[in-house]
Amino acid sequence: MPTIIDGNALAATIRGEVAEKVADLVATHGITPGLNLLLVGEDPASTVYVRNKGKDCENVGIRSTIVRLPATATEDEVIACVQAWNADDSVHGILVQLPLPKHIDEHRVLRTIDPEKDVDGFHPVNAGKLMIGLDGFIPCTPYGVLEMLTRYNIETSGKHVVVVGRSNIVGKPLAMLLAQKRSPGNATVTICHTGTPDIAEHTRRADIIVSAVGMHGLITADHIRDGAVVIDVGINRITLADGTTKLVGDVDYAAVAPKASAITPVPGGVGPMTRAMLLQNTLTAAIRKARQ
Numbered sequence: 001m002p003t004i005i006d007g008n009a010l011a012a013t014i015r016g017e018v019a020e021k022v023a024d025l026v027a028t029h030g031i032t033p034g035l036n037l038l039l040v041g042e043d044p045a046s047t048v049y050v051r052n053k054g055k056d057c058e059n060v061g062i063r064s065t066i067v068r069l070p071a072t073a074t075e076d077e078v079i080a081c082v083q084a085w086n087a088d089d090s091v092h093g094i095l096v097q098l099p100l101p102k103h104i105d106e107h108r109v110l111r112t113i114d115p116e117k118d119v120d121g122f123h124p125v126n127a128g129k130l131m132i133g134l135d136g137f138i139p140c141t142p143y144g145v146l147e148m149l150t151r152y153n154i155e156t157s158g159k160h161v162v163v164v165g166r167s168n169i170v171g172k173p174l175a176m177l178l179a180q181k182r183s184p185g186n187a188t189v190t191i192c193h194t195g196t197p198d199i200a201e202h203t204r205r206a207d208i209i210v211s212a213v214g215m216h217g218l219i220t221a222d223h224i225r226d227g228a229v230v231i232d233v234g235i236n237r238i239t240l241a242d243g244t245t246k247l248v249g250d251v252d253y254a255a256v257a258p259k260a261s262a263i264t265p266v267p268g269g270v271g272p273m274t275r276a277m278l279l280q281n282t283l284t285a286a287i288r289k290a291r292q
């Protein structure tokens with residue numbers, strides 16, 4: 001059976017490391033890192049995500065403030081909130097929970113965030129820095145995947161990675177990061193997406209498969225070559241026959257795990273790492289500010 005990559009345990013380790021460094025920053029500079037989170041509307045999943053991110057902050061000594069605006073808030077109201085936080089020196093990180101209601105231009109909102117406070121790494125400046133290998137902020141999910149590969153000593157150099165999914169949040173940045181000449185990285189990267197006629201044809205040749213699509217059962221045993229590493233970024237809520245719901249990934253875990261050399265579960269895989277790397281990015285933002 002494969003190595004189960006334990007995202008909960010790894011995230012707990014990272015939270016511990018962040019907590020120590022936060023305490024250090026408080027002791028040496030009198031600076032408490034602060035994260036402000038904006039939630040627009042009442043999407044149940046988003047509400048839970050934001051609440052958990054706030055709790056995570058509390059657990060490591062990062063100050064957090066959650067502001068909720070109604071789904072009817074205007075784009076200008078959202079922008080005004082971000083601008084106020086840009087101007088506030090006690091706010092080191094700004095997170096606008098996505099997705100935003102349809103009448104709000106997401107790109108315009110993300111462009112408004114000060115790139116040095118952009119702990120989600122979604123500002124075009126940080127996307128551009130990532131693309132050319134400069135230190136900006138790496139989006140939390142790709143960052144979490146890199147940490148999983150590093151801390152489980154999974155070699156990427158010279159390997160063939162197939163990323164399924166091309167979102168700006170996961171697929172595209174992760175593919176770029178893994179192709180770069182550094183560690184982890186230096187991989188040959190293939191990106192598959194909805195325009196790929198036969199995804200399995202590509203994934204069967206992969207040493208490492210990352211699926212970030214959001215489609216339960218997309219990756220089956222037939223997609224995997226023996227001994228591949230499987231990273232499941234998908235988070236899908238499905239309803240069982242008895243009416244209860246559960247979280248599953250993109251990967252048919254029961255069928256794929258026996259063929260894999262290492263695999264991430266859902267829940268308890270990449271998801272907790274996403275949350276942990278937000279704390280790391282917020283700490284980094286505060287440290288960079290302290291050094292200015």
Ligand code: BQF
Nearest residue numbers: 049098099235266267268269271272274275
């Ligand atoms: C787990 C997210 C889609 C759209 C917007 C742990 C999270 C999820 C799962 C979590 C996600 C997904 C987040 C698990 C944050 C990841 O144990 O499997 C943690 O909190 N996530 C988000 O903030 O916005 C999203 C997915």
